[in-house]
Amino acid sequence: EDQVTQSPEALRLQEGESSSLNCSYTVSGLRGLFWYRQDPGKGPEFLFTLYSAGEEKEKERLKATLTKKESFLHITAPKPEDSATYLCAGQGAQKLVFGQGTRLTINP
């Protein structure tokens, strides 16, 4: 059965303190690894799609990387507005399988 696991469940950082979020996956025939940002009470907002091991994508303070077993979302010098839940999802044959998310809090 396809599965996606994110760690940690919650992470609290000081403003400017860099860190990484982990997404481990076992998705048969992975066709894409997606990262979304979700603010409280709102729908997820698309961040990145990664297709093959070794691929990296960046957007502002965020960089996503992909290996054959996991993906990382690196956040560099975060600001309070980066506080949100970050979801990753692996694309199988016909659907996305989501992890449970990492709730990130950046303290000023």
Place this chain on the structure above:
Amino acid sequence: DGGITQSPKYLFRKEGQNVTLSCEQNLNHDAMYWYRQDPGQGLRLIYYSQIVNDFQKGDIAEGYSVSREKKESFPLTVTSAQKNPTAFYLCASSIKVTGTSLKQYFGPGTRLTVT
């Protein structure tokens, strides 16, 4: 602006009543999806539709029903058979269901509370 709309944002119902959640998209996407989100859990797929007048069960379809009479619309009915209906419901769409990229666009969600 193109996007997905869900209404209402908050919905309250008494136990035993059926309730229908609305989802409309103007992105001209073929595929539409319904997810359920509970605290501390990932999104779980309820139903999805690849084309008008066709839909498939997801992982947790019991107690739910859908229709797809128009490309733009994919309403979800939460029936009285759903044992734990209180949750945050998200609608999404993508260009297609199969292919190399399933990038899904999400609506703002409907929070359903059943007492």
